Amino acid sequence: MKNLKRLFGAFLALVLMVSCEEEDNLDPIGQWELEAPALLTTSQNITLDEDLPVQPISFNWDPAISSERYQVRYTVVIDTAGSENYTTPLLSKTSANGGKDTQVSFTASEIDLALSYAGYQADSDAELEVAVLAKSIDKMATDSQQITVHRFESEYKPQQLYLSGTATEGGSDITQAIPLRALENADGNLTYNFETYTHLEAGESFMLYSNQQIPAHTYGGSEGELVKNGEPIKVEETGEYRLSADLENNTYSLMKIDYLSIVGDVIPNGWGGDEELEYHGNGVWQGQMYLQTPEAGQGGFLFRLNGDWGYLFKRITGTQNQLYMESQAGTAGITIEDIPLALAGNYNITVDLTGDTYTYSLEADQTSNPPSETPEALFLLSGGETVATFQKEGDVFSLASFVPLQAEVAYQLNSKEDGSGTAYTLGAPIGETSSPDADAVVGNITILEGEGDVLVAKDQAYQLIFNFSTGMANWKYYNIKLFHWDDASGDWDGRDEFLMTYEHPLQFTLTQELQAGYAMKFNSPWEVEFGADDPSAMSGTMTNGGGANFQNISTPGTYKVHIEVSDDYETGTYEFIAE
Numbered sequence: 001m002k003n004l005k006r007l008f009g010a011f012l013a014l015v016l017m018v019s020c021e022e023e024d025n026l027d028p029i030g031q032w033e034l035e036a037p038a039l040l041t042t043s044q045n046i047t048l049d050e051d052l053p054v055q056p057i058s059f060n061w062d063p064a065i066s067s068e069r070y071q072v073r074y075t076v077v078i079d080t081a082g083s084e085n086y087t088t089p090l091l092s093k094t095s096a097n098g099g100k101d102t103q104v105s106f107t108a109s110e111i112d113l114a115l116s117y118a119g120y121q122a123d124s125d126a127e128l129e130v131a132v133l134a135k136s137i138d139k140m141a142t143d144s145q146q147i148t149v150h151r152f153e154s155e156y157k158p159q160q161l162y163l164s165g166t167a168t169e170g171g172s173d174i175t176q177a178i179p180l181r182a183l184e185n186a187d188g189n190l191t192y193n194f195e196t197y198t199h200l201e202a203g204e205s206f207m208l209y210s211n212q213q214i215p216a217h218t219y220g221g222s223e224g225e226l227v228k229n230g231e232p233i234k235v236e237e238t239g240e241y242r243l244s245a246d247l248e249n250n251t252y253s254l255m256k257i258d259y260l261s262i263v264g265d266v267i268p269n270g271w272g273g274d275e276e277l278e279y280h281g282n283g284v285w286q287g288q289m290y291l292q293t294p295e296a297g298q299g300g301f302l303f304r305l306n307g308d309w310g311y312l313f314k315r316i317t318g319t320q321n322q323l324y325m326e327s328q329a330g331t332a333g334i335t336i337e338d339i340p341l342a343l344a345g346n347y348n349i350t351v352d353l354t355g356d357t358y359t360y361s362l363e364a365d366q367t368s369n370p371p372s373e374t375p376e377a378l379f380l381l382s383g384g385e386t387v388a389t390f391q392k393e394g395d396v397f398s399l400a401s402f403v404p405l406q407a408e409v410a411y412q413l414n415s416k417e418d419g420s421g422t423a424y425t426l427g428a429p430i431g432e433t434s435s436p437d438a439d440a441v442v443g444n445i446t447i448l449e450g451e452g453d454v455l456v457a458k459d460q461a462y463q464l465i466f467n468f469s470t471g472m473a474n475w476k477y478y479n480i481k482l483f484h485w486d487d488a489s490g491d492w493d494g495r496d497e498f499l500m501t502y503e504h505p506l507q508f509t510l511t512q513e514l515q516a517g518y519a520m521k522f523n524s525p526w527e528v529e530f531g532a533d534d535p536s537a538m539s540g541t542m543t544n545g546g547g548a549n550f551q552n553i554s555t556p557g558t559y560k561v562h563i564e565v566s567d568d569y570e571t572g573t574y575e576f577i578a579e
Contacts, residue, residue, distance in 0.1 A: 035065040036141035037074065037102070037134045044145065050152040053109035060103045064134035064141050072136045073099030078111065080118075081127040081146055090114045090128070104132075112152045117215040119229050122155040155228075157247045158210035158217055161194045165206030165232060169199050169282055177212045178282075180245065181356055186333025192247040197257070197283045197353035200241050205232030208245055208252075219245070219252075226250045240279050242305070257305055259434065260351060264301025266291040266341050268442045268474050274307050275443075276434045283354035288365060290444045290472045293344045300338030303351055303360065313351070313358065315339045323351070323358040344470060346427075346446055370471035371449045375415035375422055378466060380454070382411045384419065388464070395469035401567035402461035402477070404505035405430065410453040413466075425452035430464070430475050432457040437499060439524050442476045459504045461567065478524040478569065480508045482561060487519035487549065500561070510561040511579065520550035528569050539575040552576060 040060045049055055064072045077089035086092075091114040095101040120126040131144035162177035163170070170176040180194035200206065208226075210217035220230030226245060233252070235241065240257040261274035267289075269275075277287035293299040303323065305311035314329075314336035316322040329336045339360070346365035352358065378397040380388040387405075390397035405411065415421030427446035435441065436458065447466060456462075460477040467474070479502075485495035500508035500522075514520075522530035522542065531547025534540045538552050542563070553559070558579040565572035 032066065032068040032070070034067075034072070034134065034136050034139040034141045037064040037132050037143050038062040039130070039132055039143045039145050042130075042145065042147070045148050045150075047150040048108040048112050048152055050108075050112075050154060053107065053112075055108045056105040057108060057111060058103060058105040059130055059132070061132045061143065063102050064136070066136045066139075070136045071100070072134050074102065074104075075099065075133045075135075076104040077131050077133065078106070078114065079129050079131070081129050083129055083131075086131055086133060086142075090118050108152075111149060113156055114215075115149065115151050116156045117217060120151055122151050123153040125150050156217070157192050159190060160210065161219075161245055161247075162209045162212055162216075163196055163198065163206055163243065164209055165204065167201045167204035167206045167235065174209060174214065174216070175212050177209055179355070180208075180243070181358075183328065183332065185331055191331070194245045194247070196243050198241060198243065199279070199281065200235045200238070200243075200254075202235055202238040205234050207232050221252060224251055224253060226252045255305075259307075260285045260303060260305055261307065262287075262289075262291075262301050262349070263304055263307075264338065265299030266293065266301045266344075268292075268444055268476075269440075273442060274304070274435075277303075277349060277351060278434070283352065285351045285353075287349045288346070289349065290346050290446060290470070291341055291344060291362075292444075292470065292472070293341055299341045301341065302338055313360075315360075321359045321361060323353075323360055371422075371424065371447055371468050374468035377415055377417075377421075378424075379414055379417045380411055380464075381414060381417075381419055382409055386417055387411060389417070390464070390466065395467060397466040397468075399464060402463050402506075402569065404459075404461045404567070405456045406459050406504055407456050409456070411456070413454055422449065423451045424449055426454050426473055429455040429457040430462055430473075431460055431477060437479060439481075440476060440478055440527055442474065445473045445475070447471050447473050460502055461506050461565075478528055480522055480524050480528065480563070480565075482510055482512065483521045483523050484512075484514060484518050485520075486515070486517075487551075488517060500563070506567060507562065507564045509563075511558065512561065513558050514553045514556065514576075516553050516556045517551070518553060520553075522563055522572075522574070530563070530565075530572055530574075532574070538577075540573070542572050542574050544570050544572075550574075 038061055042059060046057060059076050066072055074095045076093055077086045078091040079086055079089040093104050095104050115126050126149045128147050128149055129144050130147055131142050134141045160182060161180040163180060164172060164174050164177035166172050168178060170178045178196060178198060180196045183191050183193045185191050208219040219226050219228055220232050221227040235254060242255040242257060245252045259276040261276045263274050264271060267275045275289055277285040280286045303313040310327060312326040313323040314326055316324050317335040317337050324334050324336055326336060348363040348365055350361045374395045378390045379386055388399060388403045390399055412419060413424040425448045427448055433441055433443055463476040465474040480500045482498040482500060483495050484498060485492055498510055498512050500510040502508055528544055530542040530544055532542050532550045533547050535548040535551050560577045560579055563572055563574045
């Protein structure tokens with residue numbers, strides 16, 4: 001019992017002693033004062049050593065004194081010289097032990113990063129103020145000193161960049177900023193090259209940020225020069241873009257993406273054409289189409305931008321669906337390959353160019369109702385009249401000629417000429433394409449068994465092939481251009497290519513200023529090349545793959561040009577009329 005009493009007495013004495021040294025911050029009574037802390041003399045010239053980024057830069061002070069011994073807690077701030085208050089300092093830190101210690105250390109890299117955020121240039125002096133803020137209950141007392149800090153020689157380069165602004169899909173809320181992909185080299189180290197595929201609005205602006213919150217490094221610029229804290233960047237034309245930023249060389253580039261497409265063995269034009277996907281926002285392209293495989297086996301394909309062989313996305317070898325741009329794969333130490341396709345069919349296709357890994361997906365479309373069997377005959381009808389009778393070879397129906405079709409007319413497909421047989425429809429209008437002004441325009445559509453009209457997207461003369469073994473219909477039409485060049489000077493490469501307007505049926509017209517003595521041809525390069533049977537005549541006949549260059553304009557001026565072609569595009573007539 002005596003030992004218990006002694007232990008309790010010792011504990012009570014300890015409590016009384018502590019309470020006499022410093023009172024808790026509870027309901028102060030009466031008048032009291034807080035004497036300011038005193039920063040101890042420190043070097044007023046501090047040079048941050050880039051080779052010692054974690055070197056501590058310490059600040060010490062004599063404590064603030066509360067006349068009533070209330071608790072005091074401390075925060076050290078670094079701010080611009082001459083600051084009247086410290087509500088938005090460049091850097092701040094509460095001392096250890098819950099703010100009771102009288103010493104704070106910053107690392108050299110912490111200070112340099114804060115100065116970089118604030119816009120101070122690398123390898124230069126910053127005139128600053130360091131202050132210790134002492135707070136006790138509702139009283140504040142401070143002491144400060146002027147210091148000069150010399151930044152690291154090299155500018156800080158962010159590990160990540162984000163895109164934000166009124167021109168972007170994320171808007172101007174920086175918390176919704178779009179992350180750029182950080183590219184790495186073969187060793188897995190950052191190259192400080194970044195990119196994103198996104199939509200930008202003309203007339204609005206954007207900036208690049210190192211964080212999705214403030215503080216952050218901000219980058220603007222113009223004409224390809226990336227400038228820290230520069231002016232916001234704008235684009236002249238609304239659309240989809242590939243934005244690249246290089247922090248090693250402080251440059252950026254913007255490439256407008258007219259389209260992203262599939263090219264390869266799986267589409268009708270093979271490696272000589274493109275089937276375009278549609279941009280659906282936030283770096284994602286999608287499309288629905290039939291993909292074929294060659295008779296010899298599996299077919300390969302890839303994705304590309306703007307039909308340019310310099311911008312190809314292939315599959316990363318050993319992955320199921322990851323993409324990498326061919327021109328960047330070598331630097332990254334990545335092996336790539338054409339994408340294989342084992343089974344032909346209708347697919348929903350998605351390409352996702354976001355995040356750190358670009359991907360694609362092929363999802364089989366099971367919604368169609370393919371024909372149950374190949375019919376014995378196939379007819380294209382309209383209003384009870386036969387428009388075309390197709391020739392059968394195995395499971396394939398085709399014609400040697402092109403069929404003139406009109407958008408305002410409804411057509412029907414049937415296995416009997418009177419329309420009483422098996423009816424078929426198509427999964428999309430004939431001629432529906434995102435590139436209607438190309439030279440030889442092609443497409444494929446699913447054949448569906450059942451009643452319904454066959455629709456046409458635009459007036460044109462179409463080559464039609466129906467393959468009942470694959471359940472697909474292929475269509476093709478030609479656009480005709482008038483090639484116009486200074487043959488005397490040999491300026492073939494400087495030629496004009498005037499696109500003519502199709503008129504039903506099998507006619508093309510053009511009103512255009514033409515030069516005297518220039519050579520001309522009517523082409524859909526390079527499958528159709530109409531030359532004149534009499535090159536000096538203002539009207540006459542012409543032959544595909546034959547004849548001579550037209551040289552019938554002796555007086556420069558505006559001419560109305562009219563041609564009519566045979567349904568197999570082998571022959572035609574022409575007429576030039578001065579306006």
